[in-house]
Amino acid sequence: MIYLELFSGGSVARQSVKELGLPVTRWYSSEINKFPIQIANDNHDDLIHLGDVRGVLDKIVSHKDIDVIFCGSPCQGFSVAGKQLNFQHEQSQLFFTFLDIYKAIYTANPHVKLLFENVKMKKAWEDIILSKLQDINPNLKLHIINSALVSAQRRVRMYITDIEFDMPEDKGILLKDIVECGCVDRSKAYCLDANYWKGGNLKMYFEKSRRQLVFGDGCHQVGVADLKGYDIIKRVYSIHGKAPTLTTMQGGHREPKIVCGDKPLRSASITGRRIDGNGVRKDDDTNLPIVQTLEVSDTDKSRCLSTLTKDTVLSDLPQGRYPDAYGEHVMRWRKLTVKECCRLQTLPDDYCKSVSNSQGYKMLGNGWNNETIKAILKGLTIKSNGNIA
Numbered sequence: 563m564i565y566l567e568l569f570s571g572g573s574v575a576r577q578s579v580k581e582l583g584l585p586v587t588r589w590y591s592s593e594i595n596k597f598p599i600q601i602a603n604d605n606h607d608d609l610i611h612l613g614d615v616r617g618v619l620d621k622i623v624s625h626k627d628i629d630v631i632f633c634g635s636p637c638q639g640f641s642v643a644g645k646q647l648n649f650q651h652e653q654s655q656l657f658f659t660f661l662d663i664y665k666a667i668y669t670a671n672p673h674v675k676l677l678f679e680n681v682k683m684k685k686a687w688e689d690i691i692l693s694k695l696q697d698i699n700p701n702l703k704l705h706i707i708n709s710a711l712v713s714a715q716r717r718v719r720m721y722i723t724d725i726e727f728d729m730p731e732d733k734g735i736l737l738k739d740i741v742e743c744g745c746v747d748r749s750k751a752y753c754l755d756a757n758y759w760k761g762g763n764l765k766m767y768f769e770k771s772r773r774q775l776v777f778g779d780g781c782h783q784v785g786v787a788d789l790k791g792y793d794i795i796k797r798v799y800s801i802h803g804k805a806p807t808l809t810t811m812q813g814g815h816r817e818p819k820i821v822c823g824d825k826p827l828r829s830a831s832i833t834g835r836r837i838d839g840n841g842v843r844k845d846d847d848t849n850l851p852i853v854q855t856l857e858v859s860d861t862d863k864s865r866c867l868s869t870l871t872k873d874t875v876l877s878d879l880p881q882g883r884y885p886d887a888y889g890e891h892v893m894r895w896r897k898l899t900v901k902e903c904c905r906l907q908t909l910p911d912d913y914c915k916s917v918s919n920s921q922g923y924k925m926l927g928n929g930w931n932n933e934t935i936k937a938i939l940k941g942l943t944i945k946s947n948g949n950i951a
Contacts, residue, residue, distance in 0.1 A: 569615060572601040572929055580938045
């Protein structure tokens with residue numbers, strides 16, 4: 563079988579096909595970023611690089627011979643984490659370049675299969691993308707899949723394909739299952755994306771639905787790191803739940819952090835209080851400075867998340883009020899490693915070993931979830947001659 567992988571990044575689709583044992587006669591790959599290409603070449607020795615997607619059609623010998631097309635066109639214009647310029651975004655306009663490629667190949671070979679992936683976006687934009695693709699192939703269907711089913715990461719994505727497949731079952735994988743050491747209280751990680759490194763806060767999350775804050779029965783924050791910068795880089799997670807979504811991170815303490823230690827965790831909040839010399843709370847006394855206090859309760863329910871100053875966290879300290887929340891009472895923590903982020907994307911531990919940590923984080927944040935792609939590709943029916951039925 564001959565495959566064409568557009569905007570291929572670190573070539574996760576090639577990894578999925580390899581792990582499923584599907585036949586490969588030729589593998590065309592279109593990517594222009596040198597570091598994802600380096601990762602792809604380190605893991606796969608049969609890639610035929612075509613370079614810029616805008617020149618792909620001229621470089622493929624025979625359009626009718628392509629059996630499967632993978633496409634993850636740039637999502638910056640559609641992501642809720644961006645400015646939502648939709649098709650007006652320079653990179654998102656490359657979707658139309660992909661459309662031209664798909665139309666040319668589908669016209670030459672109506673049996674070619676497509677797997678298109680992008681972020682979950684406004685329904686109006688989803689409808690436009692699906693309509694444009696169905697104008698070429700009416701058999702294409704849209705699916706929304708959360709990779710939390712097959713990994714320790716909450717990663718909701720849109721998939722458009724004409725492959726008939728069964729929705730993956732929940733494997734029950736938690737963040738605690740993929741960390742090398744330590745403990746967390748989250749069931750799923752935040753979704754990895756390309757802009758998470760820019761930071762965020764509760765106000766941004768609740769008013770703009772950005773930067774993957776955790777609430778309800780999903781990922782649970784357990785503490786705050788003593789770091790300078792945005793609120794989002796200070797959050798510390800437990801290994802007993804899911805990690806936050808991976809983004810490109812790129813240094814600056816932007817990697818997700820986990821708590822180290824095995825003490826019981828209690829519901830707590832970090833709140834600005836006015837405390838007198840005896841440790842008594844006197845919020846009405848404006849002569850007293852506001853200090854950030856860690857307040858640990860004895861309840862087994864978490865506090866309600868809000869846009870107010872208090873934060874919802876967990877602590878391994880006894881019940882009580884601790885007036886130095888960011889000082890001596892800060893919890894022990896460390897960053898998630900590149901290896902652990904590979905596990906969030908269900909890739910081999912050493913998938914990014916050929917590049918620096920920062921480039922590994924970035925590729926993983928932009929990449930596909932391997933097990934999700936495999937679940938879809940299991941729907942391919944291969945004939946005895948190695949072709950698609």
